[in-house]
Amino acid sequence: MSTSRILLAGAAMVATTQHFALAQEAPKADLAAAEARAAATAKQMTPDEKLLLTHGPMALPFFPGTVIPPEAVPGAGYIPGIPRLGIPALTETDASLGVAWVGGLRKDGATALPSGLAQAATWNPDLLYRGGAMIGAEARAKGFNVLLAGGVNLMRDPRNGRTFEYLAEDPLLSGELVGAAIRGIQSNHIISTIKHFALNGQETGRKYVDVKISEAAARESDLLAFQIGIERGQPGSVMCAYNRVHGEQACASDWLLNKVLKQSWGWKGFVMSDWGAVPGVDAAIKGLDQQSGEQLDKQVFFGDQLKAKASGDPAWAARLDDMNKRILTAIYAAGLDKNPAKPGGAIDFAANARIAQETATQGIVLLKNSGALPLAKTIKSIAVIGGYADTGVVAGSGSSLVHDAKGPAATRSLGDDGPFAALMQQSYHGSAPLKAIKAAAPQAAITFRDGRYIADAVEKAKQAEVAIVFATEWRTEGLDQPDLSLPDGQDALIAAVAAANPRTIVVLETGGPIAMPWLGSVAGVVEAWYPGARGGDAIASVLFGDANPGGRLPVTFPASVAQLPRPKLDGSDWVEPNFAGDAEPGKDKLATDYDIEGSDVGYRWFARKGATPLFPFGYGLSYTTFARSGLKVSGLSASFTLTNTGKIAGDDVGQVYLVSRGAEAKRRLVGFQRVSIAPGASRTVTVKIDPRLLADWEDGGWDMPGGEYGFALGANAMELGPVVKVRFAARSWKDGQ
Ligand code: BGC
Secondary structure, three states, X not given: OOHHHOOEOOOOEEEOOOOOOOHHHOOOOOHHHHHXXXXXXXXXXXXXXXXOOOXXXXXOOOOOOOOOOOOOOOEOEEEOOEHHHOEOOEEEEEOOOOOOOHHHOOOOOOOOOOOHHHHHOOOOHHHHHHHHHHHHHHHHHEOOOEEEOOEOOOOOOOOOOOHHHOOOOOHHHHHHHHHHHHHHHHOOOOEEEEEEEOOOOOOOOOOOOEEEOOHHHXXXXXXXXXXXXXXXXXXXXXXXXXXXXXXXXXXXXXXXXXXXXXXXXXXXXXXEOOOOOOOOHHHHOOOOOEEOOHHHOOOOHHHHHHXXXXXXXXXXXXXXXXXXXXXXXXXHHHOOOOOOOOEOOOOOHHHHHHHHHHHXXXXXXXXXXXXXXXXXXXXXXXXXXXXXOOOOEEEOEOOOOOOOOOOOOEEEEOOOXXXXXXXXXXXXXXXXXXXXXXXXXXXXXXXXXXXXXXXXXXXXHHHOOEEEEEEEEOOXXXXXXXXXXXXOOHHHHHHHHHHHOOOEEEEEEEOOOOOOOOHHHXXXXXXXXXXXXXXXXXXXXXXXXXXXXXXXXXXOEOOOHHHOOOOOOOOOOOOOOOOOOOOXXXXXXXXXXXXXXXXXXXXXXXXXXXXXXXXXXXXXEOOOOEEEEEEEEEOOEEEEEEEEOOOXXXXXXXXXXXXXXXXXXXXXXXXXXXXXXXXXOEEEEEEEOOHHHOOXXXXXXXXXOOEEEEEEEEOXXXXXXXXXXXXXXXXXXXXXX
């Protein structure tokens, strides 16, 4: 347990602990030594050997004609090693939420962490570190040494189908959390990616949607999340994105890959492509180091074509050497060769499930409670309705899907006659909320109705003391949501049940924000996201008060799509939804303008517009009450005191926001910390402020105008305490200074 989670009883105490107490214990790789070794090895490579690490296939039997080497572990990717030089093969698996299930091809199962949003809702970097360390250990035990993890695209649109894989809408929260997760993964002597670089904000037309954004807006938002994540996590690899940016594919963007990532940030690892995201051999000159899943591209560009270029042109030869050096640097820095991952390792699934459960529990956000929660264990009768609550909890789909060795507890096919039909399955982890509710309230008469027939569900709700409606909203990679409604008539079901029983609690298992037309008529709302391998237990522990909810929203829930920068998602009216998505007629027309909101993503957009969302970023209730006071800002350090003014222990998340700079209104999260506080106790917390969060990106560097800066301690991004003003001198600096 990290010191930040230790419960303090009695008198006020000063917490001097910064974030990452636990995560900082990860061994720091000696990058300079790894680079020197990489350069020495690269010198020994023959011209043919230089083309081995630069490309590889998807190691799954989906593609006729692809020969998958027998030593490749079935997973997303495989790059053969060079035994003569002691270079190990790269065995790659998806891993956003655990070691991916790949349709059950490996049959060995893995522990499913809750969704990225659930993880982020913990606001607890130490927990993300532990989750990362857990999935890294499982991957190692299965023989994988590269994890395609670290999804950190900011939520620019709540309809994005991959929102559940990502973390947040804010660069600080996203960057710190992803960095902790990556450090955890890499503590296992394996490489983690951070992805998808960059500005991959929607799935509609994902392989060609062209993002327009000014350099300043990008640097202060999405790129800042990556920059902080890379600094904190030191990932060996960056995965570039499918979309285009200023007309270039992200995987062939000289600006993103060469100028920002490698030159400005001085990052030493290698860029791998997303699967099927390489437009041509020129991507190498633009900064791409490795072509992944090569069957998905039009050609294998980084084999013979690259060889031909390198043999005739010294600039290409130097680039090829650099590509090899970067891949080798990552291999040596993580120690892949000295600590080989081998299949068949032991996995303590019970211990790992406890990490999944703790993450789910800490990430649950109590959105509404008019006194019905927590439920008494002596309750006499409960009607549990909908959401397959008798079977399990829903999981998001796509490359990140994880299941245990038994496979999904239930699946519902959603059709699709294309090659990706297998991904169009709404599936469930076998952690049934109904079972956990029965265990928590053994004397209660509990009935379950699946919710398909509203009148029947209403009848049961009328007869029970409390009705709990489970509502699910499934998302997948490859598709965006058409709107913010709950599918399958669940909004109508909730409204009808709430009309029948005033003590109706809604438990949401959603992949992102949704609208809640029934909010005014229900007694409680619990956002459990996709809660993973032990989701049912986590939900029951919060419903019955065994756990006091302390999650906070990592994204804004808008009242409606009309409040968004783009009320209509670009391309949604004409792009055919599909996973491959590169054969669209007229695809060159699809662009999206992120300069509408610029760097004011999420709550910053709402603050700028003076709009009131359904629930703001940072929001979350508790079964106890907190007082937040004493904000002091001294230089780049802020301290404040949180007091538990209620009767039971609970977690609060201190959130410090920049609210003004000179005469300009601002709204930027500049520091946060989650703390556990005993009833009656106080904790004084100090957080460091990253000056980039106070600055603007101007003329190729960061710029803080001199003057008065206002800060406030918030319960969330919209509910702020008194403003504290501090003067800062003007300051400009470049990255790395
Ligand atoms: C996804 C990546 C994933 C890769 C390999 C792509 O479709 O965008 O996130 O790592 O597939 O499975």
